[in-house]
Amino acid sequence: MRSKDVLLGLLSLHPGASGYQIRKIVDSVTGFFFSISLSQIYPLLRELSEDGLVTYEVQNLVGKQDRKVYTITAAGRAHLTEVLSEPFEPEYSLIAFRDFLLRLNLMAEFDNNKLSGFLEEAAAAFRQHLRRAQEEAVDASREYLTLGGRDQQRYLALWQRENRYLTADLENKIRWIEEFRLDLDSELGE
Amino acid sequence: MRSKDVLLGLLSLHPGASGYQIRKIVDSVTGFFFSISLSQIYPLLRELSEDGLVTYEVQNLVGKQDRKVYTITAAGRAHLTEVLSEPFEPEYSLIAFRDFLLRLNLMAEFDNNKLSGFLEEAAAAFRQHLRRAQEEAVDASREYLTLGGRDQQRYLALWQRENRYLTADLENKIRWIEEFRLDLDSELGE
DNA sequence: AGTTCCATGTAATGTGTTACATGATTGG
DNA sequence: CCAATCATGTAACACATTACATGGAACT
Numbered sequence: 001m002r003s004k005d006v007l008l009g010l011l012s013l014h015p016g017a018s019g020y021q022i023r024k025i026v027d028s029v030t031g032f033f034f035s036i037s038l039s040q041i042y043p044l045l046r047e048l049s050e051d052g053l054v055t056y057e058v059q060n061l062v063g064k065q066d067r068k069v070y071t072i073t074a075a076g077r078a079h080l081t082e083v084l085s086e087p088f089e090p091e092y093s094l095i096a097f098r099d100f101l102l103r104l105n106l107m108a109e110f111d112n113n114k115l116s117g118f119l120e121e122a123a124a125a126f127r128q129h130l131r132r133a134q135e136e137a138v139d140a141s142r143e144y145l146t147l148g149g150r151d152q153q154r155y156l157a158l159w160q161r162e163n164r165y166l167t168a169d170l171e172n173k174i175r176w177i178e179e180f181r182l183d184l185d186s187e188l189g190e
Numbered sequence: 191m192r193s194k195d196v197l198l199g200l201l202s203l204h205p206g207a208s209g210y211q212i213r214k215i216v217d218s219v220t221g222f223f224f225s226i227s228l229s230q231i232y233p234l235l236r237e238l239s240e241d242g243l244v245t246y247e248v249q250n251l252v253g254k255q256d257r258k259v260y261t262i263t264a265a266g267r268a269h270l271t272e273v274l275s276e277p278f279e280p281e282y283s284l285i286a287f288r289d290f291l292l293r294l295n296l297m298a299e300f301d302n303n304k305l306s307g308f309l310e311e312a313a314a315a316f317r318q319h320l321r322r323a324q325e326e327a328v329d330a331s332r333e334y335l336t337l338g339g340r341d342q343q344r345y346l347a348l349w350q351r352e353n354r355y356l357t358a359d360l361e362n363k364i365r366w367i368e369e370f371r372l373d374l375d376s377e378l379g380e
Numbered sequence: 381a382g383t384t385c386c387a388t389g390t391a392a393t394g395t396g397t398t399a400c401a402t403g404a405t406t407g408g
Numbered sequence: 409c410c411a412a413t414c415a416t417g418t419a420a421c422a423c424a425t426t427a428c429a430t431g432g433a434a435c436t
Contacts (some may be wrong), residue, residue, distance in 0.1 A: 017417090020415055031283075031285055032323065042418090044416055064414070065415045093221075094291075097284075108341045127279070136218070143395075149240065153379075193423080209389095227425065230423085232388065255432070258388080371426075384436095393419075398420085399420075401419100402417090404414085408412100
């Protein structure tokens with residue numbers, strides 16, 4: 001997900017926020033898996049308004065500098081829905097889960113049905129990652145030894161240990177997603 | 191860790207590799223937590239040789255295009271050791287663990303003592319992350335409701351569920367690091 | 381005959397960080 | 409009085425991706 005779309009999503013959840021406020025929200029709420037600096041926020045907000053996805057209003061605060069507060073437009077909402085409805089096809093990477101969490105975070109407005117679909121899609125993607133990690137665990141050991149290199153045994157032992165973590169981690173992720181999916185209706189009312 | 195230093199580390203583990211071969215190694219071995227494209231590799235290798243950290247030799251292969259094979263120099267080894275010995279101070283972020291895995295992967299040449307020190311340092315860092323995540327779980331719920339915004343309850347439920355995952359995940363990571371540290375001597379001989 | 385692999389690189393573009401620039405208000 | 413917070417923005421730099429460019433060998 002592009003930062004621009006994330007900002008749009010945050011504005012959808014927090015209408016009437018300024019650039020400065022957006023950063024505060026990011027720092028306190030999504031900071032662990034998504035961060036952005038002010039010098040990136042301001043140009044992106046300008047672009048969003050140029051694209052007609054948001055509008056802004058200048059607030060003249062007494063004794064303070066003017067503040068621009070942004071609101072998502074109908075076009076913005078349509079665009080956001082489109083982006084969040086795109087198929088979730090994460091590349092084979094540790095940070096794929098970061099994208100998943102970020103996207104899920106912005107989907108609060110979606111109904112449980114759509115949320116469930118997204119979770120199912122994500123679980124499928126990570127199951128595929130798991131299969132690949134397991135395959136690589138088998139043949140990369142062989143492969144590595146043929147490539148040669150210093151400290152082969154040590155490196156291989158390290159790599160295998162890391163790989164065992166990564167597969168267990170993927171299993172955890174998949175389990176979490178599936179459990180969340182089952183708990184959706186009881187935890188997120190209606 | 192900068193990509194340039196990662197390449198240096200990979201050349202240390204795989205002496206006599208070419209740019210193309212480096213990519214193959216990255217794809218098959220570190221791909222899940224570190225990836226790099228060829229158009230980034232070639233300029234970086236040139237820089238490394240300009241810095242005197244690696245040397246290269248041109249191999250004239252019959253019927254094939256020349257191949258440049260790179261070898262780390264003494265200066266390169268010194269630099270690598272320096273970089274890998276720097277204190278591990280990851281920022282509060284989901285991808286901090288990626289940096290940890292990457293660095294650990296390149297430390298195969300270090301002895302168990304140094305490895306153990308690094309693992310301890312990393313565990314401490316992630317324990318700090320865990321404390322912070324737990325604190326935020328408590329007061330971000332409050333804070334969020336004051337910020338206002340649409341679909342508050344839904345968003346909050348989502349956020350809390352994600353936060354529970356993140357803290358459990360950090361606990362897993364810390365446990366894995368500590369277990370690995372205990373198993374070091376039995377698993378990575380001498 | 382066409383695609384993939386080997387092998388090297390440059391150019392253009394996109395994205396993100398750090399530094400710079402300004403200025404009032406609030407709290408210690 | 410000094411630091412932090414609020415508030416907006418630009419400029420320079422660093423880093424990464426995608427597209428472009430070339431060409432032989434091997435496989436299908």
